[in-house]
Amino acid sequence: MLLLGIESSCDETGVALVEGGRDGLPRLAAHALHSQIAMHQAYGGVVPELASRDHIRRVLPLAQSVLAEAGRDLGEVDVVAYTRGPGLAGALLVGAGVACALAAALGRPVMGVHHLEGHLLSPFLGADPPEFPFVALLVSGGHTQLMRVDGVGRYELMGETIDDAAGEAFDKSAKLMGLPYPGGPWLAKLAEAGDPAAFKLPRPLLHSGDLDFSFAGLKTAVLTQTRKLGAALEARKADLAASTQAAIVEVLLKKSLRAIEDSGLKRLVVAGGVGANRELRAQLDAACAKRGVRVHYPELHLCTDNGAMIAMAAAMRLQAGLQQPTGRYAFDVKPRWPLASLGTPEPQFG
Ligand code: ATP
Ligand code: MG
Ligand code: FE
Numbered sequence: 001m002l003l004l005g006i007e008s009s010c011d012e013t014g015v016a017l018v019e020g021g022r023d024g025l026p027r028l029a030a031h032a033l034h035s036q037i038a039m040h041q042a043y044g045g046v047v048p049e050l051a052s053r054d055h056i057r058r059v060l061p062l063a064q065s066v067l068a069e070a071g072r073d074l075g076e077v078d079v080v081a082y083t084r085g086p087g088l089a090g091a092l093l094v095g096a097g098v099a100c101a102l103a104a105a106l107g108r109p110v111m112g113v114h115h116l117e118g119h120l121l122s123p124f125l126g127a128d129p130p131e132f133p134f135v136a137l138l139v140s141g142g143h144t145q146l147m148r149v150d151g152v153g154r155y156e157l158m159g160e161t162i163d164d165a166a167g168e169a170f171d172k173s174a175k176l177m178g179l180p181y182p183g184g185p186w187l188a189k190l191a192e193a194g195d196p197a198a199f200k201l202p203r204p205l206l207h208s209g210d211l212d213f214s215f216a217g218l219k220t221a222v223l224t225q226t227r228k229l230g231a232a233l234e235a236r237k238a239d240l241a242a243s244t245q246a247a248i249v250e251v252l253l254k255k256s257l258r259a260i261e262d263s264g265l266k267r268l269v270v271a272g273g274v275g276a277n278r279e280l281r282a283q284l285d286a287a288c289a290k291r292g293v294r295v296h297y298p299e300l301h302l303c304t305d306n307g308a309m310i311a312m313a314a315a316m317r318l319q320a321g322l323q324q325p326t327g328r329y330a331f332d333v334k335p336r337w338p339l340a341s342l343g344t345p346e347p348q349f350g
Helices: 037-041 048-070 089-106 115-125 166-176 183-191 216-263 278-290 308-319 339-343
Strands: 002-007 012-019 027-035 079-085 110-114 134-139 144-151 154-160 267-271 294-296
Touching: 002 048, 002 089, 002 308, 012 048, 012 308, 027 048, 027 308, 037 048, 048 089, 079 089, 079 115, 079 308, 089 110, 110 115, 110 308, 115 134, 115 144, 115 267, 115 308, 115 339, 134 216, 144 216, 144 339, 154 216, 154 339, 166 183, 166 216, 183 216, 183 278, 216 267, 216 278, 267 278, 278 294
Parallel strands: 002 079, 079 110, 134 267, 267 294
Antiparallel strands: 002 012, 012 027, 134 144, 144 154
């Protein structure tokens, strides 16, 4: 069974082909990505209207190049999957609209996929796929969550951020330091040359006893430091970047370890854009190795948004018998959509 997956929830247009079957893990046949980062950089963040328009321009050429790369014909596609949410409504509608139009033209069904389930299952695309059950640390631009995962579609929220996401904390702090958008990778690069102990920054909720996160106070502390430093910021930027990264990483690390302890599980999956952070990976690897816990990551280039994870999530849901592709081409996107609600049936209207 050949699945075409389309991701368009934010500022990345991703298209992929995944070959799925009854047995064994579905396999990635080809994927292609266009990042809008350069386009949004001038505005210091994603401009939703520009994002939607650019998805329209990119999605079909990307689909063509993926088909060419895999040596497959559009007519061979059995199911068209797309990101149904969460994300920017206009951007989601492009992926949903194109998916439904392609599927209708081919006489094939569609499948709407949860973007975060895509991130969560993205390590299954790699050479070292995890086994269920596991604890998942989902750290992206819009979400920071710890989940207990017992199988495809079986997600139990253990804790989450009460304000900013970890990626947002990286991006907002980086912006205060004058780094380009999105600041996460820039801040991480700058941090390599800095002293992580140079500035004392808050670790909110570190000792809260639960698995929730809060990063809004960190951003305020970074703002205070940049103001205090004034013209001296330039010379101390690497130290401030390293200290910021250290604060975020320490909270993510400690809470993940607590979640592992609470769950009694010996497996951790890290997914989402912040999962590409080398310092986070190094600290998680070291701490988990000591505890006999296996850590699984998506491949570096599949940490941020892509079509491969959407096609994969669709294939795995299909294989698990959790979702039937439908010939009802109603592109009902869900800009807000909690992942833990996936287990409960949706109300049916009409
Ligand atoms: P969501 O998935 O919650 O809807 P999103 O799709 O915008 O949000 P992702 O694409 O998963 O998020 O990840 C983007 C985020 O990852 C950005 O905040 C970016 O700064 C961050 N990021 C990417 N690489 C790194 C890195 N090396 N270090 C820290 N942060 C990083
Ligand atoms: Mg992005
Ligand atoms: Fe994402």
